[in-house]
Amino acid sequence: MKRGIGGCAALAAASALLFVPQAASAATADETTDIQVIGINDFHGRIEANPGNGVAGAASLVGAVRQFESENPNTLFVSAGDNIGASTFTSFIQQDEPTMESLALGGLDVGVVGNHEFDQGYADLTDRVQPFYQQFSAEEGYGQDLTLGANVYMAGTQDPALSEYAIREVDGVRVGFIGTITADTRTLVSPAGISEIEFGDQVEAANRVAAEIADQVDVTVLLTHSGAEVSGDDAATCDEIANEQTEFGALVRDASPEIDAILSGHTHQAYPCTIQDRPILQTGSYGANMSLLDIAVDTATKELVSVNASLVPLVDEEAEELLFPAAEDIQAVVDAAVAFAAVQGNEPVGQISADILRGGEVPGDDRGVESPMNNLVADVYLWSTTEYAKYGGEPADLALMNAGGLRDDLLYASSEVGEGDGVVTYAEAAAVQPFANTLTTSELTGADIEQILEEQWQPGEDRPKLQLGISEGFTYEYIDEAEPGEHVQSMTLNGEALDPAATYTVTTNSFVSAGGDGFTGFNNGPARDSGLIDLETTVDYFAAHDVVDPAPLGRAAVYEEAEPTPDPTPSEEPTPAPSEEPTAAPSEEPTAAPSEEPTAAPSEEPTAAPSEDPTAAPSAGPTEAPLAPTGGDVTWGLGFGAAALMAAGIVLAARTRSRKA
Structure with a gap:
């Protein structure tokens, strides 16, 4: 022509x-x-x-x-x-x-x-x-x-x-x-x-x-x-x-x-x-x-x-x-x-059990929080690149969805066209994702995935956080108030920690995989166009499920630091209770003068053996005033006592030297 x-x-x-x-x-x-x-x-x-x-x-x-x-x-x-x-x-x-x-x-x-x-x-x-x-x-x-x-x-x-x-x-x-x-x-x-x-x-x-x-x-x-x-x-x-x-x-x-x-x-x-x-x-x-x-x-x-x-x-x-x-x-x-699409848009495509909403007190106002809609679309993406009969590539491991790609909610109550409670029409499904993006898969490492999650925090931008929807089986913990690059504390896939060096297949849409919304971590691995369009896969997802429920929250969880291990609780009686009676009854009189070297290790035996004979024998009879000793008795008594004391001293000294040796 x-x-x-x-x-x-x-x-x-x-x-x-x-x-x-x-x-x-x-x-x-x-x-x-x-x-x-x-x-x-x-x-x-x-x-x-x-x-x-x-x-x-x-x-x-x-x-x-x-x-x-x-x-x-x-x-x-x-x-x-x-x-x-x-x-x-x-x-x-x-x-x-x-x-x-x-x-x-x-x-x-x-x-x-x-x-x-x-x-x-x-x-x-x-x-x-x-x-x-x-x-x-x-x-x-x-x-x-x-x-x-x-x-x-x-x-x-x-x-x-x-x-x-x-x-x-x-x-x-x-x-x-x-x-x-x-x-x-x-x-x-x-x-x-x-x-x-x-x-x-x-x-x-x-x-x-x-x-x-x-x-x-x-x-x-x-x-x-x-x-x-x-x-x-x-x-x-x-x-x-x-x-x-x-x-x-x-x-x-x-x-x-x-x-x-x-x-x-x-x-x-x-x-x-x-x-x-x-x-x-x-x-x-x-x-x-x-x-x-x-x-x-x-x-x-x-x-x-x-x-x-x-x-x-x-x-x-x-x-x-x-x-x-x-x-x-x-x-x-x-x-x-x-005009034709306006009429056909009222055709039903599926059923929901409850409202499926975007983030914010007014749904859609806050793209920085986890939402049932965002997680549900991530689930649809994962299903589309694993179980979907029209998909011809390798199965994906997880899927991510940008909140900005969602432009409406799915409401349980019937709309004014009268389709019925819980019924989702073509037009309603199309209004959620109106951009007709294709789904892509990317081979990314665990470190790449962490980078993408970190890129949710965008300080200085009009929207300082853009929360990603994540598919079932993938979870992560985060701290909002953290230094750049330190928000994500853990990541798990089907209960196993993500390996930073291992490679995973990640599904998203063509806008995000090209680095859209600032998620440049996807540029670390080339994206493969799956040939699937988001609206078509969503319609087929509804057809494959009798009733679709809102996706649960909690896949992205605020990190809670583990409680420190408490010190052992002290017992009410930290020291042994004293015995009711002294361990050993004190002698009525000191056996010997205190040692001149108090730091010496205690002997296994008493410090000094008691003298074989008491210094003074107790009286054996009734208490009576003793007779006054004669001068000779006193002298001999003193001499004998001195000799006994000298003998005891020699024995003690010998024992002390023996222990030191």
């Missing part, structure tokens, strides 16, 4: 083009045929305009294409995949038919299949999606040309499962488009839905087809639903992309020289680069930008003269304004879809 567009006027209207020249023009304007290729990627059914969030909407997107077309008829409109899937409720509720209609009526010429085009399986793509597109064009094979896939084969063969390329002739110049898709698609959608097909190497497929069509085309553009992991328009970013050790990095380096430009997608990054003299672009996502290739071909020889590449913004996010007017016919399609 051919269109006319004018680049110069539209660029001025956009007011911000990032041109990255590939080569200086070697011919004058009169000697060249000038062609424009306008590209999008990862539109994901964002048909309603939301300029404050960088979404132009289908009507403004087509309006921009037509404005370019009005200046230069030699224009082609192409897509690098994921036009549908992971869509907002307005498109999702009609299986993305409003999105496909908007793009087809808007003149989409060629596209590559994205992983989300396989959300409902290969058969759905070939039996529903391709025929739906086809009804908007009389050109044979139009539906297949919007879902190219050169590296998609029938299982066990090298037989193409999809069209590999499409050729469009513009003012005598033949432009060939090759489509490839990330081989990771096999893990991004339900295995049951793609059992008939396989995904091969992109480089091999792209180069094989480029060689095959070389003599049929003058210019070759590769549309790949695969992309770099970084955004930016500076030389450092482009160097990083050129050296990326990824599937896309290999494609950038090893793609055949016959491929003149690469328009990419899948990773939702924005970069206008030139690598190995070849433009490499991605627009971001959701219609925030368009990619633009300005191609000059020698009119006489049909040799490529130059390719200039840029990104064209469609939205002024700061002013919250659209930069291009809406196409009226496309706006009519969008308005009809909005």
Whole structure:
């Protein structure tokens, strides 16, 4: 399909083009045929305009294409995949038919299949999606040309499962488009839905087809639903992309020289680069930008003269304004879809047992506290990446959910539409998570998880704490009033302490895994898109559970320091009670004079043996006054007593020396 567009006027209207020249023009304007290729990627059914969030909407997107077309008829409109899937409720509720209609009526010429085009399986793509597109064009094979896939084969063969390329002739110049898709698609959608097909190497497929069509085309553009992991328009970013050790990095380096430009997608990054003299672009996502290739071909020889590449913004996010007017016919399609969704939104999807609320005295006012809603959504995320039949990746260990991603509560009481108490409708489920984020899984260490939990505390910000919802089986203890990096005191998974060095699979949404809300710890490991959209998985979670209860609180618990071990309680009688009688009755008179060395160790025997005869024998008879001794008796008595005392002293001295020795 051919269109006319004018680049110069539209660029001025956009007011911000990032041109990255590939080569200086070697011919004058009169000697060249000038062609424009306008590209999008990862539109994901964002048909309603939301300029404050960088979404132009289908009507403004087509309006921009037509404005370019009005200046230069030699224009082609192409897509690098994921036009549908992971869509907002307005498109999702009609299986993305409003999105496909908007793009087809808007003149989409060629596209590559994205992983989300396989959300409902290969058969759905070939039996529903391709025929739906086809009804908007009389050109044979139009539906297949919007879902190219050169590296998609029938299982066990090298037989193409999809069209590999499409050729469009513009003012005598033949432009060939090759489509490839990330081989990771096999893990991004339900295995049951793609059992008939396989995904091969992109480089091999792209180069094989480029060689095959070389003599049929003058210019070759590769549309790949695969992309770099970084955004930016500076030389450092482009160097990083050129050296990326990824599937896309290999494609950038090893793609055949016959491929003149690469328009990419899948990773939702924005970069206008030139690598190995070849433009490499991605627009971001959701219609925030368009990619633009300005191609000059020698009119006489049909040799490529130059390719200039840029990104064209469609939205002024700061002013919250659209930069291009809406196409009226496309706006009519969008308005009809909005009206239909309003009715279908009243359809029931599940049952709850009680109110399920966000945090705060007024639910939703406080994102810094644990809430039943936040924990429930984390439970949904974990279920979606473990038990869900549509999930094709490795089972996750735990899931985290940001409070800012929750925009409504689920109330038990019936709403005014009369669905009944406890009934959850499509519209109510969609209002909780209105952003249509995809679920991602990341391989993170226990230390990474601790970092993410620490990042809940954001002092100096308008919201100094952003509490994460956490899934069942994971718990942690924290101290609010702590130094940065010291809030988290413990973490356990299914009763076992998290190992800081071990690796765990963590599920969250695409906003958080990209570092949104300041959770940069997710950047420590690359996020893998599960191919699942949050609203769809939530609806299916309700279908799988008869009644859904509010998730309990307490998974995040305030740390309570253990009570110190008390000292032994002293007994009421710390010292032995004295015996009622003295241990030994004191002698009526001291046996001997106190020792001159009181510090000596007590002897095992009494300090001094009692004299063999008492100093004075007690009287044996009745008390009578003794007779006065004669002088001779006294003298002999004194002498005998002195001798006895001297003998006792000698014995004591000998014993003392013996003990000291």
